[in-house]
Amino acid sequence: MIAVHHHHEHSGAGLVAAAQRALEQAGEQWTEMRADVFAALAAQPRPASAYDVAEGLSVSLGRRxxxxxxxxxxxxxxxxxxxxxVESANAYVANPHPGCRHDCIFLICDSCGSAVHSDDDALTEALVGAARRAGFADVRPVIELRGTCARCSGEHDG
Structure with missing residues (x-):
């Protein structure tokens, strides 16, 4: 039987609070710099590299x-x-449900660079099962599909 996956996606201040709780529950400290990095990442409209985050923080904090x-x-x-x-872009996105562990699928737009995360436990469990049957251990699916998002597709129809 496939597990059904339910979770609450956070945003804004609720996302930051959920991230802080999850980090502290993992035995880590929620420092000012970690809070700044998380807020900067969560504010990004698309996957961001460490350089993007560092540059944005340097500007907002007034120091390098x-x-x-x-x-x-x-x-x-x-x-x-x-x-x-997001492996193919060497970039990161804030997890909208930091207290929830699962494997996700990224749908990445080749036009605007946005990334939508999708959950399909049946698909990821099938892939993990196939890998284990082939003798692999500690399997972590990395699933990224590239194409054109609905918004960009509409822009190109004109």
Whole structure:
């Protein structure tokens, strides 16, 4: 039987509060810099690189923020499920439900760069099962589909 996956997607201040709770429950501290990085990532309209986040933070904080500092924090966020890495773009997105663990599918627009995350537990469980039957352990599906989003498709119809 396939598990049905339900979760609440947070946004705005609720997302930041949920991220802080999830990080602290993972035994990590919610520092000012981590809060700043998370807020900057969550405000991005599309997947952002560590350099994008560092540049934005440098401007908003009025001091230079090193990309390697942001990389370390983003890696922590991925490990603790506060962010997801979009592998094909070497970029990150804030996880809208940080207290929930599952494998997600990214739908990435080649025109505008937006990424929509979709959950399909039946598909990801089938892929993990196939990998385990082939002898793989510690399987982590990375599923990214590229195409043109509905908004961009409409813009090109004209």
């Amino acid at each position: 923020v090193a990309a390697n500092t942001v990389y370390r924090i983003l890696d922590l966020f991925v490990r603790t499920n506060l962010a997801r890495r």
